[in-house]
Amino acid sequence: MFKKMLVFFTLALFTLGSVPAVFADDAPDGNERKGKYTYRKVIKACHENGGVDSPSPTVSPADMTRAEWKQIFESRNFEVFGCQAQWDAISDQDIKDIHAYFHAFAKDSPAPATCS
Secondary structure, rough: OHHHHHHHHHHHHHHHHHHHHOOOOOOOOHHHHHHHHHHHHHHHHHHOOOOOOOOOOOOHHHOOOOOHHHHHHOOOOOOOOEEEEHHHHHHHHHHHHHHHHHHHHHOOOOOOOOOO
8 A cells, every 4th residue: 555655656746747847838038027128128219319210119029929039039130120239239138038028928929918
């Protein structure tokens, strides 16, 4: 009886230990809250420099899928946002944070962004 219980609990521990690995996705290493703030700050600065027409973001995370955003952020080709020079000056950590924000609210995410 004791051996059966021991085997059962051991199997249960291994099963529960592997559950997070199954549900883990390839989310970028960044803080999505900081990313949202930084993204809005970059767009505002870009507007003040005359690079974009609107002081509020015109590109929403829900405009593309996670894979599309991943390709943009990995290639560091930010033409979709405008102000490439402004984006080139952003630190790698800020890029990761913005990518995390866009990943969390992408078109195919569980909670797509509903407003910009």
